[in-house]
Amino acid sequence: MKNKQVTFMLVGLSFLLMLGFSAQALAGETYPIALSLAITGPTSDVGSPYSKGVEDYCKYVNDEKLLGDDKLECFIRDDGYKTEVTKRNFEDFLDEKIVFYLNYSTGSTMAMRKDFDEEKIPTLPASFHAGNLVDSTYVFLPISSYSSQAVGLAEYVAANHKGSGKPKVALFLHPSAFGRAPRDDVKKAIAAGLNIDLVEIVEHGKDLDNTAMLQRFKSKGVQYVISQTVQPPVATMLKGAQSLGMIAKTYGEAGKITFLGCHYAGGPDLIGLAGSAAENYYWTTSYKLMTAPGPGTDAQLALAKRYGRDEKVAQSQNYTNGIMVVQVAVEAMRRAKTKGKKVTRASLYEEMLAMNGYNAFYPLTTVGPVTFSKTDREGVDTLQLYVAKDGVFHELGLPFASEYVKKIK
Amino acid sequence: MSYFFQLVTSGIVVGSIYALSALGFVLIYKSSRVLNIAHGQIIASGAFITYALTVWMGIHIAVSFILSMIITFFLAMSVERVFLRRLIGEPIISVIMVTIGLMSIIDGIIYMTPFGSENFSFPEFLPKVPISFWGISISWTQMVGVVITFIMIGAFTWFFKASTVGISMRAVSDDQFASMSIGISVPKVFGLAWATAGLSAAAAGGIIGNITGLNFDVLHSFGIIVFPVVIVGGLDSIFGAVVAGIIMGLIQQFASGYLDGKWGLNGTADVLPYIILLIILLIKPHGLFGIHEIERV
Numbered sequence: 258m259k260n261k262q263v264t265f266m267l268v269g270l271s272f273l274l275m276l277g278f279s280a281q282a283l284a285g286e287t288y289p290i291a292l293s294l295a296i297t298g299p300t301s302d303v304g305s306p307y308s309k310g311v312e313d314y315c316k317y318v319n320d321e322k323l324l325g326d327d328k329l330e331c332f333i334r335d336d337g338y339k340t341e342v343t344k345r346n347f348e349d350f351l352d353e354k355i356v357f358y359l360n361y362s363t364g365s366t367m368a369m370r371k372d373f374d375e376e377k378i379p380t381l382p383a384s385f386h387a388g389n390l391v392d393s394t395y396v397f398l399p400i401s402s403y404s405s406q407a408v409g410l411a412e413y414v415a416a417n418h419k420g421s422g423k424p425k426v427a428l429f430l431h432p433s434a435f436g437r438a439p440r441d442d443v444k445k446a447i448a449a450g451l452n453i454d455l456v457e458i459v460e461h462g463k464d465l466d467n468t469a470m471l472q473r474f475k476s477k478g479v480q481y482v483i484s485q486t487v488q489p490p491v492a493t494m495l496k497g498a499q500s501l502g503m504i505a506k507t508y509g510e511a512g513k514i515t516f517l518g519c520h521y522a523g524g525p526d527l528i529g530l531a532g533s534a535a536e537n538y539y540w541t542t543s544y545k546l547m548t549a550p551g552p553g554t555d556a557q558l559a560l561a562k563r564y565g566r567d568e569k570v571a572q573s574q575n576y577t578n579g580i581m582v583v584q585v586a587v588e589a590m591r592r593a594k595t596k597g598k599k600v601t602r603a604s605l606y607e608e609m610l611a612m613n614g615y616n617a618f619y620p621l622t623t624v625g626p627v628t629f630s631k632t633d634r635e636g637v638d639t640l641q642l643y644v645a646k647d648g649v650f651h652e653l654g655l656p657f658a659s660e661y662v663k664k665i666k
Numbered sequence: 667m668s669y670f671f672q673l674v675t676s677g678i679v680v681g682s683i684y685a686l687s688a689l690g691f692v693l694i695y696k697s698s699r700v701l702n703i704a705h706g707q708i709i710a711s712g713a714f715i716t717y718a719l720t721v722w723m724g725i726h727i728a729v730s731f732i733l734s735m736i737i738t739f740f741l742a743m744s745v746e747r748v749f750l751r752r753l754i755g756e757p758i759i760s761v762i763m764v765t766i767g768l769m770s771i772i773d774g775i776i777y778m779t780p781f782g783s784e785n786f787s788f789p790e791f792l793p794k795v796p797i798s799f800w801g802i803s804i805s806w807t808q809m810v811g812v813v814i815t816f817i818m819i820g821a822f823t824w825f826f827k828a829s830t831v832g833i834s835m836r837a838v839s840d841d842q843f844a845s846m847s848i849g850i851s852v853p854k855v856f857g858l859a860w861a862t863a864g865l866s867a868a869a870a871g872g873i874i875g876n877i878t879g880l881n882f883d884v885l886h887s888f889g890i891i892v893f894p895v896v897i898v899g900g901l902d903s904i905f906g907a908v909v910a911g912i913i914m915g916l917i918q919q920f921a922s923g924y925l926d927g928k929w930g931l932n933g934t935a936d937v938l939p940y941i942i943l944l945i946i947l948l949i950k951p952h953g954l955f956g957i958h959e960i961e962r963v
Contacts, residue, residue, distance in 0.1 A: 297777045299883050305783030432933060457927045462936035463887050465683060465877060466808075468676035469923035469935070472669055477927075488785060489881040496877065500796045500805030530785040530879030533794065569784065 285326030288600050290315075290586055291333070291350035294361035294383065298337035300487060302526060303575045304361065307383055308333050310579020311359060313564040318587050324594070329587065340365040344372070351376065356602050357586045360396075363389070363435040370396055379589070379606045381582045385520065386438045390634050397609060397629055399582055400543035400637040401659070406519040407439030407485055408446045409640045409659035410541055414481045414517070415452045419509035423454040427479045429494065431486035432460040439485050439519070446661035453481075461490045467497040474514060475503065484518035491522050492530035499534040506537060508644075515539065524574045528648055538645045539653070543623050543637035544581070547572045548649050557622060577622050584620040585627055585636070588612075624656040668801030673919040679808045681915025683877075686815040687870040688892040688899065688907040689822065690863035695901045696826070697835040697859035699758055700750075703765040705867060706889020707772035712738045712868025713875035713885050714781045717788060727791050735868045742864025746857045754852060755842070776882055786880040811873035818869055822862070823904050835859060839902065894943040899953055906955030914939050 292311050295304035315331035318324060332350055336342040343365040350358065358373065360366050363384035370393035373380045380396050382389060387402035401409070411426060418424035428443065430436035440458060447455055456477050459470060471494070474482065484491050495516060498504050505513035516538050518527075523540030525547075531538075547554050557580060561571030570576050589608040590600050598604040609629050612618050617626035625639030639656040687709060694702045702708075712734050719730035749768060753761045776782045792806035826832040838845045838855040846852055871885060878884050895914050899906025921934040946954065 297773070297782065301777070301783040301883075302785050302881060458932070459926065460933050462933055463884065463891055464918075464935070465874065466676050466680045466919070468803075469673055469919045470926065472672055473923060473927055476669065489878060489884045492785075492787075492879045492881075493877065493884075496805075496807075496879075499794065500808070501803050502796065526785045530787050530881060532787045532790055532879075 285324075285328060286600065287328045287330050288324070288357075288590055289330040289332065289350075289353050289355045290357040290359065290583070291346075291353065291355045292331070292359035292361070293334050293336045293343045293346035293350070293365075294359075295338035296335040298339070300338055300362070302488070303383070303521065304335075304338075306570050306573040306575040307361075307579040309566060309570055310576040310581075311583050312579075313560055313566065314580045314583040314587075316564060317560055318583070323587060324590060327590075327594070327600070329583075329590075331583075336361070336365070338362060340368050344369060347372065356600060357381075357589070357605055359582050359586070360384075363433070363438070366396060367434060376602070377606065378602045379586075379609050381585060383578060383582075384435065386435060387442070387635070388434065388438060395606065397585075397634045398636055399578070399585065399627070400520070400623065400635070401640055402635055403435070403438040403485055403519055404442035405635065405638075405659045405662045406541050406640060407443055407483055408451070408661050408665075409657065410483050410517045410519070410539070410642075411443055411446060411451060411453055412659055412661055413539075413541075413642060413657075414483075414515075417508065418480075420480070420511055423452055424480055424509075425456045425478045426453045426481045426483060427457045427459060427474055427477075428455070429482050429484040429486065429491070430458065430460050431490070432462070435521075436460065436486050442662070442665060443483075445665040449661055449664045451661050461486065461494075464490065464493055467494045468501065470494075471498055471501055471503055471514075479514060480505075480509065480511075481515050481517060484516065484522040486518075486522050488522065488524070488527045488530055491516075491518055491527060492534070495531045495534035495538065504534065504537060508537075508539070517541070520544075520574075523643070523650070525569075525572050525650065528645060528650070529569075533648075535645045536648075540643045540645070540650060541640045542574060542643070543625065543640055544574045544577045545622055545624055545641070546574060546643060546650055546652070547577075548651060581620055581622045584622065585609075585612075585618065588618050588620070592616075625658075669923070671800065672802045673923045674916065675802050675804055677916035677919035678912055679804060679812050679915070680918065681912035682812045682815040682819075682908070683870065683873055683911075684892050684895045684914055685908045685911030686811075686818060686866060686873065687888050688895040688911055689819065689866040689904065690870070691892070691896045692899075692902065692904055692907050693822070693863040693866065694859050695896075696904075697839045698761075698856050699839065700761045700765065701901070702860075702863065703762060704769035704772055704889070705863070706886035707769050707776070708738065708742060708864055708867040709871040709874065709888050710776065710781075710882055710885035711741070711772065711871070712864075713871030713880055714776070714779070715868065716872045717781075717786055717875065717880055720789060721786075727788060731869070731872045734872060735865045738864040738868035739861045740864075742867075743857050743861035745864075746860035750856065750860070751853055754856065773886075781880065782882055788876050788880070807873075807876045811877065814869060814873060818866060819904060819908055822866070825862075826904065831855075831858065894939045897953055898943055898946050900955040901953065903953070903955035906953055910954060913942075917942060 318329045334346045358380045360382035363386045366382040366389045373395040505515040520542040528535045589605045592608045593604040613628040613630045617628045623637045624641040627636040642653045643650040644653045716734040719725045720727045796803040834850045895910045899910030918935040921938045925934040
């Protein structure tokens with residue numbers, strides 16, 4: 258009798274174990290990805306909506322079963338814009354066996370390029386500095402680099418300048434590797450024949466007033482200022498220019514200055530800071546703005562609504578930015594799975610490099626396809642120009658790609 | 667020539683706002699010999715309170731500005747009561763360390779609100795067309811800022827020179843034990859010093875926020891930016907803060923106007939104040955108007 262009971266219990270236990278294993282197998286695999294960024298501290302106005310974009314899209318992937326029975330596990334940690342904290346976070350993430358990493362700042366990406374290579378982990382940062390790609394094989398830029406953006410804007414200035422002679426241009430840069438990123442490439446483009454006169458390159462400080470700089474620009478005949486920095490210094494400059502009556506009401510207006518800026522130097526938040534002084538500000542990015550109706554923007558608004566985000570977050574290009582990097586990671590996973598590969602760092606890296614030609618990825622959150630290859634790790638090559646009118650950024654013309662960037666590469 | 671006078675005007679405008687921002691440091695140091703490291707955070711808090719009252723509660727910005735000063739007055743007084751009152755008589759370095767902790771606490775609180783990670787701007791209530799004369803332009807925001815600054819500096823100067831409470835505060839700054847022996851309540855004086863510093867910080871925050879827009883990083887950085895002003899003027903001199911503020915404003919404008927863009931120079935407006943600070947401290951270690959105390963042994 259006792260033997261019968263023991264046998265029965267053993268059979269029952271084996272059945273339970275089998276059930277447990279098969280349930281686990283049915284539940285699919287979990288793919289951990291991670292993001293370290295500034296939710297507090299400097300640039301948290303960018304980092305906060307960015308992290309929400311990543312978080313929401315990760316939830317969406319799991320809720321909508323975009324990876325079938327497999328799940329995405331997303332680790333997000335604040336680093337306060339401190340590289341040493343980013344590095345510590347990254348090391349912690351490695352313990353979680355992450356297969357894809359999302360980094361944030363230019364400084365930490367530059368500092369940790371070697372770590373990404375050592376770990377052979379595909380990495381998408383929020384920094385679009387072309388220097389991130391130098392001496393590195395695992396860093397991918399989601400969109401056109403700052404250099405491509407600044408050179409693209411300079412090309413637009415050259416092509417659309419009203420008046421005789423070369424357009425006089427000044428660069429207004431953040432005093433860091435992030436700000437200086439496009440400086441040399443703009444000079445190279447000029448050397449390669451770009452028809453502008455680069456009158457001055459300014460690295461700004463924490464200024465309360467830019468009168469001296471703006472008056473100097475005026476005395477040198479500067480008609481266009483291209484900014485590669487964050488929004489607050491641009492807002493202070495625009496407010497100063499407004500009070501001095503220097504902002505061009507129409508593009509290239511004679512005797513006035515037309516202000517233009519790269520991705521982080523503009524967007525809806527700039528209007529929030531500068532108010533009416535941001536009117537007629539020209540801004541470029543590779544992301545689709547929420548003011549441009551279309552399937553991508555509709556989906557983003559729906560996503561923000563679904564996960565309880567307010568209007569400001571829903572409209573932010575940095576929310577789009579966060580969504581887009583997870584879209585790319587998930588697409589690489591999906592493609593690896595379709596080919597019957599196991600989702601690993603190596604297979605995701607292969608899929609990232611194969612994302613070109615007919616295999617280009619169209620995430621709908623950008624103005625062009627995401628393409629990567631062994632020789633090109635800049636994602637979206639096209640840019641869209643936007644102009645601020647009546648407190649909203651509107652699309653201006655069709656997406657374009659910088660010609661001179663190809664020439665100087 | 668109008669270029670030169672434009673730089674002078676802008677220098678005075680910027681300098682007077684620096685002076686108002688520096689005032690909070692001076693008011694606390696003058697009465698308690700404590701350097702409040704969290705001053706930038708209080709400036710930011712004042713600006714955000716003004717915004718919240720104006721935009722979220724629909725109060726007119728002028729009224730919000732005054733209400734924000736009153737609220738920050740009591741908030742700063744409460745901070746002193748809760749965190750610093752127990753440290754009276756303790757080494758100054760302990761109190762300064764507490765203000766560093768306070769800075770982190772205020773940072774944390776602000777990061778829990780939308781102000782920590784979003785950008786805002788005050789509703790535009792002043793004319794957009796600048797005031798122009800003799801080829802010089804000054805925006806209405808800057809003009810109003812300068813007027814408020816000078817009113818407040820004048821009021822504080824009178825307060826410390828002529829009012830009983832102000833004289834008590836100066837007495838406490840000179841010698842806490844001697845002040846207590848003649849019946850001055852040192853704790854009350856400390857509380858009042860923090861409260862008035864909070865009031866001036868809220869005014870500075872409101873003015874800076876109107877000029878730059880409301881971004882937490884930008885606003886709290888003014889606590890550090892005005893540091894050379896406080897040191898050059900003398901930590902315990904209101905008049906020194908005004909003079910040093912204007913000197914710094916002028917230096918920045920002239921550096922930016924005449925040095926930047928020439929001979930490969932750039933960003934001199936950020937560096938020059940610190941070079942001047944070093945030179946002045948070499949010649950006058952207590953700042954231009956700081957009191958040089960001589961201890962007889």
